[in-house]
Amino acid sequence: MDPIALAAIVLVGTIVIGIVFSVPIAVSIGLGSFFAAIVLLDVEKAALVSSQRLFTGINSFTLLAIPFFVLAGVLMNTGGIAGRLIDAAKVLVGRTPASLANTNVVANAMFGAVSGAAVAAAAAIGTVMTPRMKEEGYDPKWSAAVNVASAPAGMLIPPSNTFIVYSLVSGASISALFMAGVIPGMIWAGACILVVLLTYRRFSTPQPPSSVTFSEALLVIWRAVPSLLMIVVVIGGIVSGIFTATESSAIAVVYCLVLGFAYRTIGVSDLPKALLDAARTTAIIMLLVGVSTALSFVMSFSHIPQAVSDGLLGLTDSPQVILFLMMIILLLVGTFMDPTPAILIFTPIFLPIVTSFDMSPVHFGTMIVYALSVGVITPPVGNVLFVGARVAGMGIEPVVGKLIWFLLALVGGLLLVIYVEPLSLWIPEMLGLLGD
Amino acid sequence: MEPIKKGLDQVLKGASVVLFALLVVIVVWQVFTRQVLNSPSAWTEELARYTFVWVGLFATALVFSERGHIAVDFVVDKFSPRVQKVVAVCVQLSIILFALAVLVYGGLRAANGAWNQSLSALPTQVGVMYLAMPIVGVLIAFYAVYHLQAVLRGAEEAIAHEEDPQVV
Amino acid sequence: GGGGAGSGVTILRVALNQTETHPSYVALANYSDRLEAQTDGRMRLDIFPNETLGAQAEVLQLLSDNIIDLGIISGSQMENLSKDFLVLNMPGVFDSVEHQMPVVHDPEIVGELYTSLEDSNDLTVMGGFTQGSRHIYVKDEISSLADLDGVKIRVQESELNLAMVRALGGSPTPMAFGEVYTALQSGVLDGAENNEVSYFTQKHFEVAPYFTNSNHLVGLDYMVASTEMLENLDPADRQLLEDEWVNTYLDHTELWGEATQEAIDGARAGGAEWIEIDQAAVQAALEPLADTFLTTPVQRELYDKIRAAAPSQEG
Numbered sequence: 001m002d003p004i005a006l007a008a009i010v011l012v013g014t015i016v017i018g019i020v021f022s023v024p025i026a027v028s029i030g031l032g033s034f035f036a037a038i039v040l041l042d043v044e045k046a047a048l049v050s051s052q053r054l055f056t057g058i059n060s061f062t063l064l065a066i067p068f069f070v071l072a073g074v075l076m077n078t079g080g081i082a083g084r085l086i087d088a089a090k091v092l093v094g095r096t097p098a099s100l101a102n103t104n105v106v107a108n109a110m111f112g113a114v115s116g117a118a119v120a121a122a123a124a125i126g127t128v129m130t131p132r133m134k135e136e137g138y139d140p141k142w143s144a145a146v147n148v149a150s151a152p153a154g155m156l157i158p159p160s161n162t163f164i165v166y167s168l169v170s171g172a173s174i175s176a177l178f179m180a181g182v183i184p185g186m187i188w189a190g191a192c193i194l195v196v197l198l199t200y201r202r203f204s205t206p207q208p209p210s211s212v213t214f215s216e217a218l219l220v221i222w223r224a225v226p227s228l229l230m231i232v233v234v235i236g237g238i239v240s241g242i243f244t245a246t247e248s249s250a251i252a253v254v255y256c257l258v259l260g261f262a263y264r265t266i267g268v269s270d271l272p273k274a275l276l277d278a279a280r281t282t283a284i285i286m287l288l289v290g291v292s293t294a295l296s297f298v299m300s301f302s303h304i305p306q307a308v309s310d311g312l313l314g315l316t317d318s319p320q321v322i323l324f325l326m327m328i329i330l331l332l333v334g335t336f337m338d339p340t341p342a343i344l345i346f347t348p349i350f351l352p353i354v355t356s357f358d359m360s361p362v363h364f365g366t367m368i369v370y371a372l373s374v375g376v377i378t379p380p381v382g383n384v385l386f387v388g389a390r391v392a393g394m395g396i397e398p399v400v401g402k403l404i405w406f407l408l409a410l411v412g413g414l415l416l417v418i419y420v421e422p423l424s425l426w427i428p429e430m431l432g433l434l435g436d
Numbered sequence: 437m438e439p440i441k442k443g444l445d446q447v448l449k450g451a452s453v454v455l456f457a458l459l460v461v462i463v464v465w466q467v468f469t470r471q472v473l474n475s476p477s478a479w480t481e482e483l484a485r486y487t488f489v490w491v492g493l494f495a496t497a498l499v500f501s502e503r504g505h506i507a508v509d510f511v512v513d514k515f516s517p518r519v520q521k522v523v524a525v526c527v528q529l530s531i532i533l534f535a536l537a538v539l540v541y542g543g544l545r546a547a548n549g550a551w552n553q554s555l556s557a558l559p560t561q562v563g564v565m566y567l568a569m570p571i572v573g574v575l576i577a578f579y580a581v582y583h584l585q586a587v588l589r590g591a592e593e594a595i596a597h598e599e600d601p602q603v604v
Numbered sequence: 605g606g607g608g609a610g611s612g613v614t615i616l617r618v619a620l621n622q623t624e625t626h627p628s629y630v631a632l633a634n635y636s637d638r639l640e641a642q643t644d645g646r647m648r649l650d651i652f653p654n655e656t657l658g659a660q661a662e663v664l665q666l667l668s669d670n671i672i673d674l675g676i677i678s679g680s681q682m683e684n685l686s687k688d689f690l691v692l693n694m695p696g697v698f699d700s701v702e703h704q705m706p707v708v709h710d711p712e713i714v715g716e717l718y719t720s721l722e723d724s725n726d727l728t729v730m731g732g733f734t735q736g737s738r739h740i741y742v743k744d745e746i747s748s749l750a751d752l753d754g755v756k757i758r759v760q761e762s763e764l765n766l767a768m769v770r771a772l773g774g775s776p777t778p779m780a781f782g783e784v785y786t787a788l789q790s791g792v793l794d795g796a797e798n799n800e801v802s803y804f805t806q807k808h809f810e811v812a813p814y815f816t817n818s819n820h821l822v823g824l825d826y827m828v829a830s831t832e833m834l835e836n837l838d839p840a841d842r843q844l845l846e847d848e849w850v851n852t853y854l855d856h857t858e859l860w861g862e863a864t865q866e867a868i869d870g871a872r873a874g875g876a877e878w879i880e881i882d883q884a885a886v887q888a889a890l891e892p893l894a895d896t897f898l899t900t901p902v903q904r905e906l907y908d909k910i911r912a913a914a915p916s917q918e919g
């Protein structure tokens with residue numbers, strides 16, 4: 001048998017069997033790459049090249065931004081940001097119908113602007129919103145669905161670790177990706193608000209619009225603005241070229257510390273736990289990035305992406321159809337896999353195909369991150385769904401029942417992001433971040 | 437095994453906290469030297485990167501200790517408890533194979549090959565930096581052996597359900 | 605070794621850090637075509653562009669173990685293995701590409717250097733591709749070297765590069781290549797130094813339109829082979845590989861010249877201006893660097909041999 005075909009079978013077989021039988025995804029990828037490399041080289045060289053690629057993959061100044069953004073998010077959350085963001089969101093959308101539901105959506109989007117942690121958003125915002133919405137007569141299952149559906153918006157709104165991971169495998173600039181995610185993130189939140197406005201009558205008793213006085217509004221916004229300013233410092237620094245992404249993430253940590261000490265919401269004794277939480281998340285991502293670097297070496301070495309590309313382009317030469325097929329694959333994979341490993345596995349395969357028909361790697365970045373973010377709220381594996389249901393005090397089935405319309409609207413938003421290029425590229429282009 | 441595991445856990449936690457705090461300081465120092473002092477230092481980025489790799493790998497071992505690396509459980513959840521136990525043993529054996537073959541054997545081989553390759557700014561060699569892999573590989577293998585016997589004894593669940601799931 | 609896939613066909617895997625449109629890729633692709641034609645398809649190259657097999661530091665390790673067969677490697681990476689390679693990367697060691705290319709393929713001069721890593725690292729250097737003369741370019745017009753005083757110039761991170769810009773009076777700022785455009789635009793940098801090709805393809809002329817003729821360094825990428833692979837080749841095939849390498853670097857030098865001319869025309873059309881500064885002053889400023897950085901007799905001897913072969917020394 002042709003060693004390259006055999007290597008491909010060993011690679012895919014090991015990874016799929018490993019994942020299905022609950023071997024940690026990183027270990028499945030690492031062993032699959034190692035075994036395939038044995039087929040192509042020999043045991044000694046396979047071990048050498050797998051470990052060398054693993055180390056190189058994580059030896060990256062860019063990757064260092066991830067623990068810092070995680071840490072900044074943890075510190076913000078420790079400082080009790082959820083309540084302040086919810087109050088600010090209420091000022092913004094308090095006069096809309098179903099205002100509390102919309103407040104939940106907008107607060108999740110704002111939470112996303114200070115962190116990329118969708119689970120933390122669902123937990124922090126959901127915990128505060130659940131009792132309030134119940135009090136005002138909303139159906140608790142529907143309320144939980146609103147919270148779950150809107151929490152992942154922060155994975156598209158900068159800062160976003162998911163985009164950093166994509167930048168590592170695609171080579172696309174982080175600044176461009178961060179700016180490209182802004183509109184798709186708003187589309188995500190917008191899709192949730194649309195469903196809220198279309199369906200709220202069935203799930204709530206009519207409430208008079210809450211009125212907030214001007215001075216109350218000022219006070220509330222004053223309390224939220226310093227936290228939201230973090231995004232201005234981070235993004236402003238990166239876009240102007242003053243900081244690299246990694247440097248800006250470290251500045252974000254310092255900013256959150258200063259803010260936390262100033263508001264007296266963070267004490268020195270909170271720091272070890274925050275640092276350890278950041279270290280854990282980073283370690284999980286780091287091992288995935290490392291083994292995926294070994295994976296992409298093995299794939300390149302045996303020209304697997306080219307073979308997939310030739311096969312796919314042999315089926316159809318319509319970029320629209322290919323993108324649609326990719327979207328379906330990504331949505332399916334996302335149902336059971338986290339965005340990071342899926343991005344690490346599929347970017348090396350899909351990116352050469354889409355760039356062959358001149359799609360920008362930045363645009364493909366918003367597509368893949370958006371598509372895989374949908375998966376974090378779907379069964380069978382959807383941690384935002386799990387946590388969102390838990391903080392609402394219920395199982396996942398009742399929430400899933402109410403999520404259907406949100407999922408359809410989110411996929412509608414995804415189609416817009418895929419087929420309307422300026423939604424992703426307009427802002428980075430305007431800021432001169434796309435290069436050539 | 438239990439006391440050794442607990443001791444190792446504490447060491448790894450302490451090291452992660454201290455070194456991550458140090459990393460923030462190094463990178464902030466880099467921004468400061470470049471933006472304020474206008475004289476960037478050549479070694480900060482390299483130091484930050486290698487510190488990060490070492491502490492990140494140690495934290496990786498810690499997450500193996502906590503059985504916290506993301507895995508897809510929903511298929512195995514449907515199996516009978518006996519089968520689940522068999523699967524759990526196979527999972528830990530896979531981790532041991534990965535740790536010993538790729539991290540320990542491959543890592544030592546890579547370190548040997550890059551033993552005289554200098555770093556750009558720091559006064560050491562690439563091969564020395566690679567030693568993080570065999571060290572962490574041994575730790576990971578130890579933790580996997582620990583979980584293997586704990587599952588067999590019935591002291592641990594076959595499937596480790598995450599209490600604080602997150603999205604990565 | 606040799607990446608042979610049965611049936612007597614030798615496929616040599618080549619790692620490259622450039623894209624498919626770069627002169628290095630084109631020259632390597634032509635190399636492969638000639639090898640294939642002359643062996644009736646028995647020998648060819650499998651070129652991996654864009655660092656698909658890893659960055660150059662790791663490619664060196666993969667070459668040492670003959671996991672890949674050939675690689676294009678920058679001078680600074682070779683310096684990390686042996687400081688003797690520093691000599692060929694010294695500012696001012698080469699007058700021009702015309703001086704550089706014969707020297708870096710002259711066994712009398714570089715033969716010992718090129719085989720010096722065979723025992724320790726299983727690496728053999730076959731020669732090199734020129735990366736052209738490098739010049740300083742700036743945002744604000746200058747007319748002499750003195751105007752560089754305090755000007756923030758981006759360099760690749762190494763002690764020698766930092767010292768080089770300091771010797772020229774500028775303030776060296778190490779930065780990743782990809783960030784230079786934005787940094788020039790925002791004024792974090794006042795200038796940078798590179799060859800005409802990068803100046804044009806990276807669009808730096810849009811934000812730093814004054815290109816000098818400082819000619820402070822002639823860049824070089826090495827063609828590095830796995831020693832094990834070379835030794836395992838059939839002697840006739842090895843001879844062919846080495847003979848065709850000569851045609852390959854000549855082909856590359858020509859392609860490089862064309863790319864440079866296109867870059868100059870393109871940048872001029874985009875508004876760039878070429879500024880003449882006194883090259884003798886540049887040479888004089890750079891001369892002390894050799895004394896500081898070349899500390900061993902082997903380095904000095906190599907440096908003197910190369911300088912003796914310079915056209916400026918003969919005339």
Ligand code: NA
Nearest residue numbers: 112154157159
């Ligand atoms: Na975010």
Ligand code: NA
Nearest residue numbers: 335375378381
């Ligand atoms: Na899912």
